[in-house]
Amino acid sequence: MTSATKLARQELIDMVPYQSARRLQAGNGEFNSKIWLNANEAPGNGEYSVNSDCINRYPDFQPSNLIQAYSNYSGISPDNLLATRGADEGIELIIRTFCRAYQDSILICPPTYGMYAISAENHGAEVIKVPLVEQQLDLATLESKVGQTKVVFLCSPGNPTGNLLNKQDIQATIEMFADSAIVVVDEAYIEFSPEATTATWLSKYDNLIVLRTLSKAFALAGLRCGFTLANKAIIELLSKIIAPYPIAAPVAEIASRALNANGLEQMQHRAEQTQQLASSLALWLNKQTWCSQVFPTQANFVLFRCQDEQSKTFIFDCLMANNILIRDQSKQTQLECCLRISIGSEQELNQLKQTLIMSFQTQENQLKVVE
Ligand SMILES: *Cc1c(COP(=O)(O)O)cnc(C)c1O
Secondary structure, X not given: OOHHHHHOOHHHHOOOOOOOHHHHOOOOOOOOOOEEOOOOOOOOOOOOOOOOOOOOOOOOOOOHHHHHHHHHHHOOOHHHEEEEOHHHHHHHHHHHHHOOOOOOEEEEOOOOOOHHHXXXXXXXXXEEEOOOEOXXXXXXXXXXXXOOOOEEEEEOOOOOOOOOOOHHHHHHHHHHOOOOOEEEEEOOOHHHOHHHXXXXXXXXXXXXXXXXXXXXXXXXXXXXXXXXEOOHHHHHHHHHHOOOOOOOHHHHHHHHHHOOHHHHHHXXXXXXXXXXXXXXXXXXXXXXXXXXEEOOOOOOEEEEEEOOHHHHHHHXXXXXXXXXXXXXXXXXXXXXXXXXXXXXXXXXXXXXXXXXXXXXXXXXXXXXXXX
16 A cells, blocks of 8 residues: 555545546647637637746736726626635635534535536535426425535536526525525626626625636636636635635736736637537438537536437547547436536637538448448
8 A cells, every 4th residue: 555545535535526528528729720619718818928027026916907807797796705716716615614514514406517527526525416397497406405404516507408587586595594604696797698697796795605716608718817807805704715826926927817808808708609500500400300409508508418319429430530529428417418518719610510411421331321
């Protein structure tokens, strides 16, 4: 037995880490030779240069240019913002702040984003599951869990489902858990549906936290920058446990620029284009005989169900063989035979369609030959 296995927390030895798109398929410098439609990133973006004059100094704990820029964009006061290393760090901080290890639980509504359960497991928090019903919250079952959980994670627009949760259901959930749990609304994709935000409720509900990121509509997944929006008391608690210098100086510099007037205009333009491409991809998928369901989307990806397990594997493998990577979601609750395509550029999506058309033709021909 090595020191690592002898001394480590026992439950970590068998733990399976989050199967992120990049862990399943490493970039290996192949960002230009493959088509990456598996991580809900935006397609290619302009280059940013950084001014590294002060790189010998530690950055400010919360760089004020960055916080002010996000405050201007979101309409949320700087006191109610915490910049983090991606929204993922926000998830982890919330669980560590509110859940006592091996005593408290979080609640999730699958199918949903995988990191809530992974961060909980890492920290020794139980995970209570209240599955969505037809992609919406099951309020009656949620009500039955009041008192059993410390943090409730909702995702709207949802990943990997793509739809918005009914706003009155989110509100009912926040009210239901008012005295017993924090309700986190993960708004990673809110720029594709800005009117649906719940951030305007922060002053009304002191148990609400909203998560945001620059990884999706802002096209900065590689930067690792997200924001937690909450009342001052919550922000102060999270600030106690976050790393001392969470935001690297070059990150703050680039992120601030992405949030200036010009950056915001580009982001909005990108979001509109993405929505058009998503609707036309959804229409196309709907017409395919091998596709049995297309989930309505308010985000930068389309989830669809294949006729059967065999066609799902065929589609995934054909695309992979042609260097087009999408995400298999078929292991998730309720998502048997489902695949998710991130909205890349128009050219990338055309290539995906052509590849599938040709692969199915070839498959049919082969079947005919066999007959
Ligand atoms: C991508 C994503 C995140 C993580 O975003 P980062 O800021 O890149 O860490 C969080 N929640 C959901 C629902 C996501 O899809």
